[in-house]
Amino acid sequence: MPKIKKILIANRGEIAVRIHRSAKEMGIQTVAIFSDIDRTSPHVLLCDEAYPLNGVLSSETYLNIDKIISIAHKAKVDAIHPGYGFLSEKEFFAKSVTDAGMIFIGPKSETIEILGSKTTARDLLSKKNIPIVPGTTNPIDSLEEATKVAAEIGFPILIKASGGGGGKGMRRVDSSAELPNAIERARNEASKAFSDDRVYIEKYIVNPKHIEIQILADSKGNVIHLGERECSIQRRHQKVVEECPSTALTPELRSKMGQTAVDIAKAAGYINAGTIEFLLDANKNFYFLEVNTRVQVEHPITEMVYGIDIIKEQIRIAEGKSLSFTQNDVKINGHAIESRIYAEEYDNNFLPSTGTITHYQPSEGLGVRNDSGIRVGSEITMYYDPMIAKLITHGRTRDEAIEKMKRALREYKINGVKTTIPFCEMVLFHPEFINGNYDINFVAKHYLVPDAKINAQESIAIVTSFVSQKNTLPKLSDDKTLTVINSKWKNQLRNE
Amino acid sequence: MNRTTINIAEYSFEYDESRGIITNSYGKNVSADVEKISNCEFSVLVDGKSFHIFFSTTQNSPNATVNNFIFEIQKETFRDKLNKKLHKESVNNNSITLRAPMPGLVTKILLLEGTAVNAGDGVLIIEAMKMENEIKSLHSGTIKKIFVQEKQTVEKNDQLFTIE
Numbered sequence: 001m002p003k004i005k006k007i008l009i010a011n012r013g014e015i016a017v018r019i020h021r022s023a024k025e026m027g028i029q030t031v032a033i034f035s036d037i038d039r040t041s042p043h044v045l046l047c048d049e050a051y052p053l054n055g056v057l058s059s060e061t062y063l064n065i066d067k068i069i070s071i072a073h074k075a076k077v078d079a080i081h082p083g084y085g086f087l088s089e090k091e092f093f094a095k096s097v098t099d100a101g102m103i104f105i106g107p108k109s110e111t112i113e114i115l116g117s118k119t120t121a122r123d124l125l126s127k128k129n130i131p132i133v134p135g136t137t138n139p140i141d142s143l144e145e146a147t148k149v150a151a152e153i154g155f156p157i158l159i160k161a162s163g164g165g166g167g168k169g170m171r172r173v174d175s176s177a178e179l180p181n182a183i184e185r186a187r188n189e190a191s192k193a194f195s196d197d198r199v200y201i202e203k204y205i206v207n208p209k210h211i212e213i214q215i216l217a218d219s220k221g222n223v224i225h226l227g228e229r230e231c232s233i234q235r236r237h238q239k240v241v242e243e244c245p246s247t248a249l250t251p252e253l254r255s256k257m258g259q260t261a262v263d264i265a266k267a268a269g270y271i272n273a274g275t276i277e278f279l280l281d282a283n284k285n286f287y288f289l290e291v292n293t294r295v296q297v298e299h300p301i302t303e304m305v306y307g308i309d310i311i312k313e314q315i316r317i318a319e320g321k322s323l324s325f326t327q328n329d330v331k332i333n334g335h336a337i338e339s340r341i342y343a344e345e346y347d348n349n350f351l352p353s354t355g356t357i358t359h360y361q362p363s364e365g366l367g368v369r370n371d372s373g374i375r376v377g378s379e380i381t382m383y384y385d386p387m388i389a390k391l392i393t394h395g396r397t398r399d400e401a402i403e404k405m406k407r408a409l410r411e412y413k414i415n416g417v418k419t420t421i422p423f424c425e426m427v428l429f430h431p432e433f434i435n436g437n438y439d440i441n442f443v444a445k446h447y448l449v450p451d452a453k454i455n456a457q458e459s460i461a462i463v464t465s466f467v468s469q470k471n472t473l474p475k476l477s478d479d480k481t482l483t484v485i486n487s488k489w490k491n492q493l494r495n496e
Numbered sequence: 497m498n499r500t501t502i503n504i505a506e507y508s509f510e511y512d513e514s515r516g517i518i519t520n521s522y523g524k525n526v527s528a529d530v531e532k533i534s535n536c537e538f539s540v541l542v543d544g545k546s547f548h549i550f551f552s553t554t555q556n557s558p559n560a561t562v563n564n565f566i567f568e569i570q571k572e573t574f575r576d577k578l579n580k581k582l583h584k585e586s587v588n589n590n591s592i593t594l595r596a597p598m599p600g601l602v603t604k605i606l607l608l609e610g611t612a613v614n615a616g617d618g619v620l621i622i623e624a625m626k627m628e629n630e631i632k633s634l635h636s637g638t639i640k641k642i643f644v645q646e647k648q649t650v651e652k653n654d655q656l657f658t659i660e
Contacts, residue, residue: 168626188603189628236627351598352624354652358536359550382599382624410563415536415550421564452505452565456520459507461540461547462560463518464528466502466569467511469538469551 004028004079004103004319008072009043010093011083012062013373014389015295016043019081022311031075033068035061037381042373049075056383062086065093069100079103079318081311085385088294089116089164105318107272107293115268115291117162119200125288128267130260133279133287135202143180149201150176156204159186163196165290167237172204205287207439208279209248210234212292213261214302214310217270218317224327225258226306229298233427235350235443240420241427242338244301247398247436248280257286264291273299273314279440297340297390300371304336304394334394335401339409339424341372341389343380343417347449350420352386355379359415363408367394367401380417388419398436402428422450501577503570504560591660592635596650600624605646611639619657622650635659 006029009016020030020043032047036056044050051071053061061067063086072080080097082088088106091113097104106112115121122137134153139162140146150157150173159182161169169190171182183199191197214226230246231239249257261276268291275296277289299310308330313323344350357378362370372389374380380388393408395401409425430446432438454462498513508521518526529541538549550561558569600622607619618630619639633639640660644650 185628185630189626192623192628193626345598348597351629352600352627354599355552358552359534382601384625386625412564413548413550414564415552415561418566419564425564450565452567454505454507454562454565454567456507457542457545458547458562459504459509460520460526460528460542461549462504462562462567462569463502463507463509463511464526464542465530465532465538465540465549466551466558466560467518468530468532469535 002078002319004315006031006075006077006079007105007315008033008068008075008077008080009047009083010062010068010080011086011088012038012041012043012384013387014371015083015085015297015373017046017373018371019083019311020046022309023081023315025309026312026315028315031071031077033062033071035383037379037383041378042375045375051075058086058383065096069096072097072100072102077102079105079315081105081314082294084292084294084297089292091116103318105272105314107270107274111268111270112293115270115274115293116164118160118290119162119198121268121291122288124267125264128263130264130267130288131286133202133205133289136200139198139200140183143183146179146183146201147176150179153201153203156206158202158204159183159199160202161186161190161194161196162198162200163190163194165292167234168193169199170237205279205281207441208281208287209246209439210239210277210289211246211248211257211280211286212275212277212296213258214296214299215261215265215270215274215276216310216313216317216323217265217272217274218323219271219320220322221266222323222326223262223265223270224323224325224330225261226302226308226310226330227254227332228257229296229301231298232438232440233433233442234440235423235447239298240340240342240443241424241433242298242301242340243398243401244305244336245332248284253284260286260288264288272317273310282439297387298338300369300390300392301336301338304369304392305332305334306330307333334396335398336392336394337401337405337428339391339405339428340387340420341391341412341414341424342420343386343388344420345418346420346422347418347452350423352382353380353418354382355417357414357416359413361413362389363391363411365408365411367404368392368408369394388414388417391424402434422452426450499574501572503572504567591640591658592637593658594619594631594634594656596622596652596654596656597631598622598624598629599652600629600650602644602646602648602650603628605642605644606630607639609639609642613637613639613659620644631656633657633659 008031009019023030030047032043032050034044055061087093091109094104094109156174159171169186171186173182186199187197210231211228217223229244231242233241275292278286280286343353360376369392374388393404406428500511502509510519531539536551540547559566603623604621613633614636622629637659640658642657643655
């Protein structure tokens with residue numbers, strides 16, 4: 001395959017910026033696409049070219065394949081990078097891209113189809129002796145079937161969307177009475193998020209850790225793994241704080257889970273970067289959960305620890321190049337943590353917080369990385385995902401990475417929306433996070449609303465600045481003051 | 497009377513605008529070195545301690561952000577206090593109105609006006625950022641009025657329904 005010279009980034013926000021950066025470093029031209037709201041978003045400002053999608057809703061913009069392919073033709077790109085979310089795991093998008101004569105930076109359409117539908121993935125892997133969570137391998141067709149399956153595997157169960165992840169269309173069900181309502185809700189959500197309302201049922205594993213293995217596979221059949229990420233700190237089944245490596249894995253277990261992930265990739269004929277997700281129970285049994293056939297939100301922590309740029313590897317693999325390193329070449333260097341900064345009400349059940357960013361000053365310094373897609377003036381709307389930035393710290397040890405993260409979270413300044421920063425701080429200070437023995441129920445078990453306490457000095461700082469703000473601002477629009485300013489200005493003009 | 501009470505979390509201050517003096521709840525004057533950076537950003541030194549304060553007016557009331565925590569600033573003039581006192585006596589406390597906890601789209605109304613509900617029953621669904629959020633009644637009673645329709649966009653704090 002030829003060298004890629006120009007890439008269209010079929011995404012928005014921080015991941016569009018992230019892809020642009022690696023592409024530029026490889027001497028590749030970048031093309032952004034944007035909805036009406038994103039006209040002045042960072043990815044549009046940074047990329048070499050940018051074209052409008054005309055519209056606001058995801059369905060008429062970042063999910064609209066016809067518009068995206070037509071822009072790709074117009075801009076004469078060689079390849080399309082889908083990022084994560086949106087069309088990244090749609091096999092028909094991968095197919096549309098290759099049918100249009102361009103390179104899709106990701107796995108083959110057939111691989112996405114098999115692995116993207118979790119039921120066919122489970123089907124394939126159960127034949128290969130890969131440990132999987134008990135449940136249905138096919139989407140459930142009726143309430144009767146769901147009731148029957150639930151009775152067989154026992155409550156609690158988890159209803160999950162066949163068509164995608166991210167916690168959308170996912171519901172925990174504790175009794176048969178809750179089942180009908182939960183299924184309907186899950187179907188609606190799945191249908192909206194993935195245009196696919198099929199759902200399936202899985203046994204709910206109590207108190208597991210979420211451990212995922214990053215893999216890289218080239219088109220020559222070489223597959224390696226880049227260790228694990230632990231993503232057990234979740235709210236609404238969505239990750240918020242992740243770390244690499246996990247405190248739960250010994251080198252032996254890492255190698256065993258890594259090899260299982262490599263076997264899964266080989267069984268599926270996987271090419272490009274991917275993530276194999278597992279649940280790890282208290283007895284260190286692990287169960288296959290799903291494959292994410294795209295770059296993950298939390299990929300930077302692996303990059304920091306392993307010193308490998310995953311986006312660049314994706315592009316090289318798409319160009320047909322072989323991996324330039326073997327399993328023995330990749331080594332763990334230190335520890336990394338990621339805090340996802342969502343525009344959400346940290347003190348009110350993580351409800352979306354919309355508004356305009358009026359101040360933005362992310363943390364800096366040694367071992368601190370900020371991947372973001374916002375700037376002052378950005379509108380945070382209800383139309384897209386509420387994640388606005390990712391803060392990553394890297395230290396020589398886990399303790400150092402934790403201390404850096406505490407420092408960096410305190411330093412981060414953002415005004416205009418509420419964010420999950422106070423929540424992330426609470427996690428980083430929690431003894432169970434610090435000792436590493438937390439599991440995916442951390443938030444349910446320990447989530448106390450972050451304590452928004454201030455001391456007397458802080459209250460004085462607020463009241464004095466508030467009063468001086470109120471005293472300086474109104475004066476400018478005060479009639480008397482305006483008259484004085486105006487007359488002076490007029491006098492000066494007359495004198496000239 | 498040019499005095500305003502300013503409440504921030506559990507702290508209360510009196511601001512005398514004509515004299516430009518702020519006193520705390522013990523009647524002691526408070527002062528600080530305040531430097532305005534922009535309309536929304538201030539650097540404040542209180543006895544040498546450094547604070548970085550931001551202001552915004554989301555949700556129609558002024559807020560201050562310190563270390564990414566947001567505090568509502570409640571202002572009450574003498575007249576506000578008087579009005580509140582008079583108003584309190586005429587308010588009917590038997591009905592409770594639930595407001596939208598977030599902006600979004602009303603995708604489904606699950607119950608009709610006049611239906612009896614128990615605390616915890618879902619009344620309607622608001623979709624925002626692709627998540628469906630079931631809005632539950634916090635109280636038992638009867639749905640007296642539903643203020644919204646399906647497919648209607650709501651802003652945060654818009655009235656949704658009243659339970660009596």
